[in-house]
Amino acid sequence: MSVLLHYYRGRVALHAILKGLGAGPGDEIVIQAYTCAAVVEPLLRLGVRPVYADISRDTFGIDPAGLSALLTPRTRAIVAQHTFGIPAPMAAITEIGRSAGVPVVEDCAHMTPGTVTPGGSVASFWSYEWGKPVVAGVGGTAVVHDPGLAAEMRSRYHRYTSPPPLREAMMAAEYLAYRVAAGTGMLWRLRSLYRQLSGLGVVTGSYAPDPVNSPEYGWRMSRTVRWRLPNRIDAGRMQAHHRRRVTGQDLPYVPHRIPVIVGDKQRVLREAAKAGLEVGDWFTTPVHPLAGPDLAAAGYTPGSCPNAEWAAAHVVTLPVRPETRHADIQHAVALLSRIEASVDA
Known part of the structure; x- marks a missing residue:
């Protein structure tokens, strides 16, 4: 039977899992490129070296074909990411890990809780922050199978403590603001404002300014998030069937974002915004949103993962929410096609 442990964030849950596996300085963790800097944060805090695996253009998850060559005696774990809610090829990944004696951890941040069957991993971790399939506020869970x-x-x-009262109050206010904005349909238009405010420390940012020394890695999930989480998960499970069918097909998984390949990504994003169409830009780099020296500091070598770099340059995403209709997806794809045609003209 799996054990659930609730942490301040999904990345804190990942940190706890890797620490429980004994990861530390001198070790390596294999993660995919075309991921978020939040996945790399716990590795940097532990002092382990990220080893980046390239992705498959079909699943946007780790390509098993190149995985074995990345494993060494220093490899402590493989983190398999279910990008956009598209399942990673877990059978192949876990078989490679089993043969090498390396445990696999599942990154389920883009998945709807209760819709995933453990794929041979020792643990999985989840996130409930803004932009995730289930939003309950800042919080994450480790589901441990081993x-x-x-x-x-x-x-x-027992060493983890609750966030300070001021942080609890800030997060409660942020969740209320999220619910109001989501109810008006204006949430996506406020992303740039959110990023500016998080940079000023007015709201809880997506990335810790100093992950190595951040106190967040010693916190449990806040009381308010823990209180509302069961209802939010129940609602997400009830909506799963609709989200499966929103593309017009009865998919075997619950999509979180629908990836769309475009030619000129930046122009498509600008024109879509002008037309009032919500289009996601992530992931914009192999370790979103890092670039230049910050990307190098995260241990990524340019050219090492060509499929990930291609996806960062040519993939935008469409949201799949409970209120999203098949007609909405058709309209969005048609509009993107017209924008693409104008780019080529």
Whole structure:
């Protein structure tokens, strides 16, 4: 039976999992390129070296074909990411890990809780922040399937404390603002304002300014998020069937974002915004949103993952929400096609 442990954020849950596996300085963790800097943060805090695997253009998850060559005696774990809610090829990944004696951890941040069958991983982690399939506020959960790892993590869990009262109050206000904005349909237009305010420290930012010393990695999930989480997950499960069918097909998984390949990504994003169409830009780099020296500091070598770099340059995404209709997706794709045609003209 799996053990659930709730942490301040999804990345804090990942940090706890990797720490429970004994990861530390001198070790390596394989993660995919075409990911978020939040996945790299816990690795940098632990002092381990990220080893980037290239992706498949079909699933936008790790391509198993090149995975074995990345494993060394220093590899402590493989983190398999279910990008945009599209399942990674877990059978192949876990078989490669099993053959090498390397455990696999599932990144389920883009998945709807309760819709994923453990794919042979020792643990998975989830996130409930803004932009995720289930939004409950800032928070994350580790779902631990391996009994030994679960015992190790439970023995450490008492060291985690609740966030300070001021942070609790800030997050409660942010969740209320999110609900109001989401109800008006204006949420996506406020992204740039959110990024500016998080940079000023007015709201809870997506990335820790100093992950190595951030106190967030010693916090549990806040009380208010823990209180509302069961209802939010129940609602997400009830909406899963609709989200499966929103593309016009009865998919075997629940999509979070629909990836669309374009030629000139930046122009498409600008023209879509002018037309009032919500289009996601992530991931904009192999380790979103890092570029230049920051990308190098995250351990990524340009040219090492060509499929990830191609996706960062040519993939935009359309949201799939409970209120999204098949006609909305058709309209969005048609509009993107017209924008693409104007780019080529």
